Amino acid sequence: xxxxxxxxxxxxxxxxxxxLAVVLAAWTAVAASDLVSPSYLTPSPLxxxxxxxxxxxxxxxxxxxxxxxxxEENYYLWEHxxxxxxxxxxxxxxxxxxxxxxxxxxxxxxxxxxxGPYVDFLRSIPPLAxxxxxxxxxxxxxxxKVWLLFLAAFPPIALATLNGxxxxxxxxxxxxxxxxxxxxxxxxxxxxxxxxxxxxxxLRVAVGFAWTTVVAAELVNGLPGIGGLAYLSxxxxxxxxxxxxxxxxxxxxxxxxxxxxxxxxxxAGWRGKD
Amino acid sequence: MTQHEVxxxxxxxxxxxxxxxxxxxxxxxxxxxxxxxxTLAGPSGCGKSTLLRILAGLTQPTTxxxxxGADPVTxxxxxxxxxxxxxxxxxxxxxxxxxxxGLKLRGVPKxxxxxxxERQLEVVGLADAADRRPYELSxxxxxxxxxxxxxxxxxxxxxMDEPFGALDALTREKLQAELLDLWRRTGKTILFITHSxxxxxxxxxxxxxxxxxxxxxxxxEPARFVxxxxxxxxxxxxxxxxxxxxxxxxxxxxxx
Ligand SMILES: Nc1ncnc2c1ncn2[C@@H]1O[C@H](COP(=O)(O)OP(=O)(O)O)[C@@H](O)[C@H]1O
Ligand SMILES: [Mg+2]
Numbered sequence: 382x383x384x385x386x387x388x389x390x391x392x393x394x395x396x397x398x399x400x401l402a403v404v405l406a407a408w409t410a411v412a413a414s415d416l417v418s419p420s421y422l423t424p425s426p427l428x429x430x431x432x433x434x435x436x437x438x439x440x441x442x443x444x445x446x447x448x449x450x451x452x453e454e455n456y457y458l459w460e461h462x463x464x465x466x467x468x469x470x471x472x473x474x475x476x477x478x479x480x481x482x483x484x485x486x487x488x489x490x491x492x493x494x495x496x497g498p499y500v501d502f503l504r505s506i507p508p509l510a511x512x513x514x515x516x517x518x519x520x521x522x523x524x525x526k527v528w529l530l531f532l533a534a535f536p537p538i539a540l541a542t543l544n545g546x547x548x549x550x551x552x553x554x555x556x557x558x559x560x561x562x563x564x565x566x567x568x569x570x571x572x573x574x575x576x577x578x579x580x581x582x583x584l585r586v587a588v589g590f591a592w593t594t595v596v597a598a599e600l601v602n603g604l605p606g607i608g609g610l611a612y613l614s615x616x617x618x619x620x621x622x623x624x625x626x627x628x629x630x631x632x633x634x635x636x637x638x639x640x641x642x643x644x645x646x647x648x649a650g651w652r653g654k655d
Numbered sequence: 656m657t658q659h660e661v662x663x664x665x666x667x668x669x670x671x672x673x674x675x676x677x678x679x680x681x682x683x684x685x686x687x688x689x690x691x692x693x694t695l696a697g698p699s700g701c702g703k704s705t706l707l708r709i710l711a712g713l714t715q716p717t718t719x720x721x722x723x724g725a726d727p728v729t730x731x732x733x734x735x736x737x738x739x740x741x742x743x744x745x746x747x748x749x750x751x752x753x754x755x756x757g758l759k760l761r762g763v764p765k766x767x768x769x770x771x772x773e774r775q776l777e778v779v780g781l782a783d784a785a786d787r788r789p790y791e792l793s794x795x796x797x798x799x800x801x802x803x804x805x806x807x808x809x810x811x812x813x814x815m816d817e818p819f820g821a822l823d824a825l826t827r828e829k830l831q832a833e834l835l836d837l838w839r840r841t842g843k844t845i846l847f848i849t850h851s852x853x854x855x856x857x858x859x860x861x862x863x864x865x866x867x868x869x870x871x872x873x874x875x876e877p878a879r880f881v882x883x884x885x886x887x888x889x890x891x892x893x894x895x896x897x898x899x900x901x902x903x904x905x906x907x908x909x910x911x
Contacts, residue, residue: 556743560757561733651746654790
């Protein structure tokens with residue numbers, strides 16, 4: 382097999398570029414036409430771009446007033462994004478800290494049989510169902526949101542870990558025991574590394590889940606927050622800004638997914654080769 | 656080296672499952688002296704692996720005992736290394752780290768265990784493959800690496816379960832010769848399981864044959880080929896009349 386040349390890559394990219402151009406052109410055409418009125422409901426790609434730039438800079442408030450404001454709602458758009466990412470980051474850290482040990486524990490048959498139904502139950506609940514209850518318990522600020530993300534993210538991680546543990550080859554365990562490993566080193570030297578590919582798949586599911594959840598959770602007191610900004614701007618008829626937020630949300634989700642896939646390729650490249 | 660004999664007394668084993676009980680081993684009494692290379696031949700399914708797993712401490716026998724010296728075997732331990740039929744190298748580690756892992760478990764410092772691993776990889780002819788992952792090696796190389804991993808742990812007793820069974824004839828013969836050299840050099844106690852009569856007679860200083868289920872030891876003879884007080888060189892053993900004769904008798908024992 383020869384390495385793809387730059388020309389090969391350019392040729393492979395071409396259909397994507399064409400499709401994107403067509404989509405943008407169609408969008409521009411719809412925005413320019415009178416198909417939808419009032420026209421602010423259909424911002425053009427350029428208007429969305431301008432809203433995006435404005436939201437990331439200090440700009441005059443407009444409407445004949447001289448005052449300069451910072452981004453949107455006193456935060457730049459990237460700060461809104463960062464606030465959301467921090468929430469899911471925190472929620473995921475707790476989910477990993479609880480989910481992985483729980484999954485490993487559930488690998489012990491008796492414990493798995495005991496706890497399995499509860500984890501299945503938690504997983505089957507749409508996380509947003511918790512929000513009212515969590516707000517009552519933890520208030521409307523970030524604590525309740527981080528709890529929500531934790532609850533959304535830990536079942537997939539625990540169940541993926543469990544799945545991985547159950548799939549560890551018996552002779553891998555036999556081998557490490559005959560090399561002198563006790564219980565703890567069996568877990569750290571074999572069970573965990575053997576399970577890592579499954580943990581990463583679980584993490585990928587969890588991140589996707591947490592991202593949709595955080596955006597939705599920010600409908601209530603979600604500023605700064607990219608989901609909160611998307612909702613607020615829409616409800617204030619700043620459609621261009623709202624669309625900009627939506628695009629940022631989508632692209633961020635794709636970027637997060639790519640990041641974990643990259644980690645999977647680096648850390649779990651051996652999967653399927655043993 | 657303080658080595659101990661392995662004593663198996665009144666060993667029986669039965670696997671119980673929903674379909675009923677399978678009697679795998681029947682009254683095995685066996686003493687392996689330090690430094691012996693005992694080969695155990697028998698048809699597949701006769702209980703050879705079961706006996707090996709019991710000696711390793713991986714399976715608890717239904718009745719009977721195993722002792723190494725004065726100590727009863729109740730669990731696996733680093734004093735009894737196992738080379739499994741299917742290589743069990745860890746794909747998330749490179750070959751060097753695989754060989755080091757037993758030493759790592761015992762807290763041997765990094766430099767020291769690296770040196771030991773390199774030496775053992777040298778012994779099995781894999782020095783160049785240290786940085787590769789197991790799945791990048793051929794079957795024969797994987798088996799060599801697995802042997803290096805056990806050797807690095809320096810066990811008194813090495814239990815080998817048909818380690819060369821899946822290899823092509825040329826590789827198998829090469830590894831057999833290497834194993835013999837290694838044994839003659841180190842004087843380890845080795846139990847080597849095989850379903851090949853030729854392999855059993857060629858390698859063993861003592862050959863055992865196990866009967867079909869339930870497994871029983873039905874043949875037990877020394878197999879040292881000595882000429883003028885010296886061991887016959889490994890590459891000449893197969894040409895000896897005694898070799899052919901013992902091979903015939905082992906084959907008869909397996910076929911009753
Ligand atoms: N874990 C097990 N559960 C039930 N039966 C088993 C188990 N392991 C082995 N056996 C049975 O015990 C007998 C001996 O098996 P084994 O020791 O693997 O034979 P060998 O290694 O000589 O081919 C076989 O009939 C096999 O089916
Ligand atoms: Mg077997």
